[in-house]
Amino acid sequence: MVIVGSTLPKTPQDLMTLRVSQINGCGWRTDVHSKDLAHAGEPAVRINLVAAWREASVFSDAERAALALAEEGTRLADAHQGVSDETWAQVRNHYDDDQIAALVALVAQINAANRLGVIVRQQGGSYEPGMYAEITG
Template sequence: MSISRLPNPARLVPELGQIGGALFKATGNGSIPQVTIGLVQLRAGQIVGSTYLTVLHTGNLRKAGEDEDRITAVASWRDTSSFTAAERVALALVEAVLTPNPYGERVSDELYAQASEHYDDQALATLAVVIGQVGFFTPLALIGKPVPGVSAAEQWRD
């Protein structure tokens, strides 16, 4: 079996568990539906090019009972009617935040206004934390290169 390039990061940086727990608690405050969080996390994993994160968040959505067609459509969400207006704006936000824009700001006033139609201030702040949560773990996924679909306990080299 393949293993990660890095030893277990939680052993190297013991505070990682507390940080991850705090982020999980913050994103689970109830202001955003769990399905929306999962869709945003999946799209973030796709955007940053991490197979590990993409497989992880796809699996989480499946475990939550999400429809397979919607999971598959996340990569091309603009071309389908499978998502609610609120989910679409959340997906637009994650793309705007994680994709460089050579022509100006990433999150335009127009996109913010659209998001504000579906989410109150707490929910918007929570969406920002959801995107940041994936962003926080992206370097470990890209540098450490954990094996997609294999639990952390089974793959981290000691």
Template sequence: MTQRINAMAQSPELFKKFVEFSMLVKKSGTIEASILHLIDIRASQMNGCGFCLDMHVKEAKIDGERELRVHHVAIWRESSLFSPRERAALAWTEVLTRLPEHGVPDDIYEQVRAQLSEKEIADLSFAVMAINGWNRLNVGFRTTPGAADKAYGLDRAKLD
């Protein structure tokens, strides 16, 4: 598969601002980095974004995430490896990634509200919004998985 266009080269100012937004979300400090990795992986799986999935699996490994947990993200409901807080974040990620026709069901919101503060839910929602934006950009332009490993230091993950 060949990359269609390079969005960074074509729209450098917009790309830069979206990177800044994404970094601000990650630095908000209310949501643990481990959960941010999980939601980035899950949304990327759901959206079929090979570039982002590849990137976030490598980032998670570099940050010390256990390999089996990464494999279990796709089956998080059946897995015993995730805490109630992580499960709530994954449920919120899924519902915001594929919005139901009639909106977010109350039971999912209540599950999330039981585990996260209002500020955390807001920050988590921005994180989900960011990864979905990146997924759409990279799926649309067929960005090659692993293409930016060296630039982003992801070759340190040693996942060949």
């Protein structure tokens, strides 16, 4: 799920979509994003540690900022104020305004996709990388 036209690097996008899908319990999207990351050459240790990124040393500061934004933007009920000032400061240290807009849009889009997947009970496990290449161009 790449934000078209953004200079936002693909890896933080992919890590964010996986983490949001894990939080939301969307089996289909967790399957898709973990397999796409592996297919793109992302090391298994990083994929496996996305759920515990705060306790892992394999993510850059920029990736950590993106993951924090993804979590706080997803767990709205846990933080009545939305995304914390600390997280916004970290995000601003690593991303420009256009990239931040893409990060916010990505969090909103993957949350919507997760909710659709959960509502219709879309199961994970059957996704194969590239299976939608013909329709996504």
